[in-house]
Amino acid sequence: MPHSTLNQDLADFIQASPTPFHATQSLSQRLLDAGFELLDERDDWQLKVNGSYLVRRNDSSLIAFRTGEPGALERGLRMVGAHTDSPCLKVKPQPEIDMQGLWQLGVEVYGGALLAPWFDRDLSLAGRVTFRDCSGQLQSRLIDFKRPIAVIPSLAIHLNRGVNDGLAINAQTHLPPVLAHSLEPRRDLRALLVTQLQQEHPNLEIDQVLDYELSFYDTQPASTLGLDEDFFAAARLDNLLSCHAGLRALLDSDKRQACLLVCTDHEEIGSCSACGADGPFLEDVLARLLPEAESRIRAIQRSLLVSADNAHAVHPNFADRHDANHGPQLNAGPVIKVNSNQRYATNSETAAFFRHLCHQAGVPVQSFVVRSDMGCGSTIGPITASRLGVRTVDVGAPTFAMHSIRELAGSRDPGYLVRALREFFNSEALI
Known part of the structure; x- marks a missing residue:
């Protein structure tokens, strides 16, 4: 999909998603239109091989998954995580x-x-x-x-x-x-x-x-701007950009692997809720997807989570707020986020795997480490990794003005992220 067409689709998604409830509704409708089956947590589930399903909690969080071909679940899940809420x-x-x-x-x-x-x-x-x-x-x-x-x-x-x-x-x-x-x-x-x-x-x-x-x-709609249309401005890019990229990658995947997209509410206030990443939503779904405990543990240890949440691009007027060797640029590809204190869950193996994915997809890739004398934000990555024991890499599209009422990304970066995540969902082998 050309990046202008993809960005218009992203703009339409953001316009239809002023709250986490609306974002979940928008995601659900697109999945249902693509043939996914809506599940209710209060019902008995009869999951099938090569099935496509979605389930909601609190109408503000969503998990969508494909069971893949025979044996795919046992080989491990390819999981992408994002969040539906914004300040x-x-x-x-x-x-x-x-x-x-x-x-x-x-x-x-x-x-x-x-x-x-x-x-x-x-x-x-x-x-x-x-x-x-x-x-x-x-x-x-x-x-x-x-x-x-x-x-x-x-x-x-x-x-x-x-x-x-x-x-x-x-x-x-x-x-x-x-x-x-x-x-x-x-x-x-x-x-x-x-x-x-x-x-x-x-x-x-x-x-x-x-x-x-x-x-x-x-109410100002999203727009592509700049003399050469280099930039994309919108509300709630953190983190509807990642929700949209995960959705597009899942819908465009080849359906052979076991794939899962989890978009949870309340990340901006710590994720500690029934429908947040620090709640049991994902664990509950995985327990029903893989009911036998030992088989589930084996599958999770063969799985990998890409936690997708926007990254800080180096601001030309405030370049001193970045480590001089770690200043991500707009339109230079997704950013691998690293923190030695585990505010991000990336390790050397998961970072290397994501770099390899980007190489396979023909996508540039960058890295970010916060200045050593500054505090670091966090994501759902460490929370999910600690709850599930799943290998995780934290990544995100570089942006300016994070947590403003209007944020700014590079116009090519949403497409880069979609391509990298699609490559992930289609990957034959995980680390």
């Missing part, structure tokens, strides 16, 4: 604020967000709403306002002359978005959600909205 602003349970004649919603910062870029953006609202219908049953539905309905205005420089010398953002007082003028009777978020639910799901008969998980997001 954002989440609406509080009782969020209504009437201030100076304006109606605002209180928000909580989710994950390690760069907060300054959230100001002066056209924001919309999306997420999951749980309600009681007119028959007394509980139901949940996804909603997405899509249009700009809110903004967080900056304070004028005339009222804060030192702002360019450093702005300390108070998450409690500075971030509540403005949605409208205050009106009588007092505006109510739950009443607004009933209206939105009925617009998006006309056949619903709603008695009362009981709760919700809603996030604000930037």
